[in-house]
Amino acid sequence: MKAVVQDRFGPPEQVLRVTETDRPAPGPGEVLVRLRATTVNTPDWIAVAGVPYVLRASARAKGAIRGTDIAGTVAALGEGVTAFTEGEAVFGTKWGAGFTRAGTFAEYTVTAADQLLPKPAGLSFTDAACAVMSGLTARAAVAAAQAGPGTRLLVNGASGGVGTFAVQIAKHRGAHVTAVCGPANLDLVRGLGADAALDYTAADFTAGAERYDAILDNVLNHRPRRVLRALAPGGVYLPNSVGNTGGLLAGLAKMGAASLLGALGRARVATVDGNFTPERLAEVAGLITSGAVTPVIDRVYPLAETPAAVARMYSHRARGNLVITMDDDEAAPR
Known part of the structure; x- marks a missing residue:
């Protein structure tokens, strides 16, 4: 073969x-x-x-x-x-x-x-492949964020595989979604239903006045302490990246710092558990075949x-x- x-x-x-x-x-x-x-x-x-x-x-x-x-x-x-x-x-x-x-x-x-x-017969092979790691990870993140009506979720790195699924699933559940991405992808995330779209080259969400009930961080381009400034009281931080840099540890150091802050009680920090179960994958597939989510x-x-x-x-x-x-x-x- x-x-x-x-x-x-x-x-x-x-x-x-x-x-x-x-x-x-x-x-x-x-x-x-x-x-x-x-x-x-x-x-x-x-x-x-x-x-x-x-x-x-x-x-x-x-x-x-x-x-x-x-x-x-x-x-x-x-x-x-x-x-x-x-x-x-x-x-x-x-x-x-x-x-x-x-x-x-x-x-x-x-x-x-x-x-x-x-x-499922209504699911193409290409969409079925997308549903697995990207779909399962996004589904897990939205569940950990407890996204729903009245919840404000920020997705950092909203234009990638996980991010585009997360924006759609969170909107399907009724959350208010702020999508952070590059300038070329602002129209993309708006088209997926994002209520607000931030160009990370022009605005720093960690320095703004807005506060969020949950932050899904697919990029880790800020120190965790800075990200926590943007959380509302009782909010949850969901680090989900090894970062885009190289070196011995790359983004693992930031992941470790986020976990430590959670362990010290400085904030709620949750792991994104995107592991396979038949029920979880069937749920993602159902969202796609129903038209609620498009890979x-x-x-x-x-x-x-x-x-x-x-x-x-x-x-x-x-x-x-x-x-x-x-x-x-x-x-x-x-």
């Missing part, structure tokens, strides 16, 4: 290559999936670039196949799997099953059967152009999700 294999840490277009490799076989309780679509997420560029450096020991570069989101059809069933049939359309993840070196930047992948769901897709790449897709994610300029497809007829941008 064709797969995108990593040779070492570094710039994606220099360290990733498309090659032929053996098709994995499902073990007991596992499913072999013929992939139709997957997405590029933050953990992928982190693992490819090896940033922050402290994570390199656990990421292992040589021979790795990255990617975790699954949307495709069942190609074979491992021993004991009775919930699916060959040829059935499914979607899900490898993340909750334990991130292995045989990821989803390939024509086939294997995952545990309990990490998959039947794909924002920046670009769609064929498998052969995966290095460029990861480089696009690494540039931190993607508007929404980056999708990789295995079939030429699905590779055209939309």
